[in-house]
Amino acid sequence: MDNRNIQCLGIATSPRGDGNTTILLKKALEGAAAGGAMTELISLNRYSFSPCIACNGCYKEGRCVIHDDMQAIYDKLLLADRIILAAPIFSMGMCAQAKAMIDRTQRFWATKYILNKSVIADKDSRPPRKGMFIxxxxxxxxxxxxxxxxxxxxxxxxxxxxxxxxxxYRQVDEKGAILNHPGALKEVYEAGFNLATS
Ligand SMILES: Cc1cc2nc3c(=O)[nH]c(=O)nc-3n(C[C@H](O)[C@H](O)[C@H](O)COP(=O)(O)O)c2cc1C
Structure with missing residues (x-):
């Protein structure tokens, strides 16, 4: 096992800059940093990528053949030991930005279930990977x-x-409303800390 710091990637997917889920994500990453993790926050607002086009190009080698900003996100997803996905609810599901990114990770599904290979080739020499949702x-x-x-x-x-x-968190609608929630910020801070240290 290597002895580098745990790498914790936070993915903000809300189109609303500094909206409720991004505020929560920042707090969770603060907790993870307090737990010793190296943290990075990326906001999908700053990346431009297409939805999956179901070309099955990834069936050949487990790589996505669309060359857009998703390639940089793949690298970060593979490097991270901890991933925190933050996505608001739009129309009873996660927002389209988050879902589009997840659809583009079909290349990992293809790696596992079409090519029968491990997505994380060096997983025996790395900390076990974990993910949390906000x-x-x-x-x-x-x-x-x-x-x-x-x-x-x-x-x-x-x-x-x-x-x-x-x-x-339910009944959190206006931008920044989460700041008035009685326990959410403390809860996600602790969850981030536990994620980094578990
Ligand atoms: C397009 C759109 C659709 C939404 N759909 C729902 C919904 O189906 N159910 C719900 O409870 N809230 C819905 N909301 C409210 C958001 O979930 C809520 O405002 C949330 O706090 C936004 O988080 P954010 O600030 O991180 O973007 C919707 C908001 C938008 C903009």
Whole structure:
């Protein structure tokens, strides 16, 4: 096992800069940093990539044949030991930006299930990979996060990362409303810390 710091990648997917899920993500990354992780936050707003076009080009070698900004995100996803996905609920599922990125990780599905290879070739010499989900929704609807959590579990399965839990907050709608939530910021800080140290 190498002795470098745990690398924790936070992915902000909301189109709303510094919206509720990005505020939560920053707090979780603060916790991860306090736990000794090297952290990086990327915002999908700054990346330009196409949705998956179902060309099956990745079936050959497990690589995506579309050469856009997703290539840089692949590198970061492969390097990270911990991944925190932050995505708001839009129309009862995760926002389209997050889903488009996840669809583009079909290359990892192809690596595992078409080519029967490991996505993380050197996983025996690295810390075990783990992933966590953060979300917010305007409504108080009981099942509002169900679909997004299912998609996230599938995402982490493709990435060979253990699902380490979800932190989802209802009735948080206006930009910045999460700052008035009684316990969310503390909870995600601690979750980030635990993710880094577990
Ligand atoms: C296009 C759109 C669709 C939305 N759909 C839902 C929804 O189906 N259910 C819900 O509870 N909230 C919905 N919301 C509210 C957001 O989930 C809420 O404002 C959340 O706090 C946004 O997080 P953010 O600030 O990180 O973007 C929607 C918001 C937008 C812009």
């Amino acid at each position: 979300s917010a929704a305007g409504s108080g609807h009981k099942g509002v996060f169900d679909g997004a959590i299912q998609v996230t579990k599938y995402f982490f399965l493709m990435l060979e990362a253990e699902f380490a839990g979800s932190f989802c």
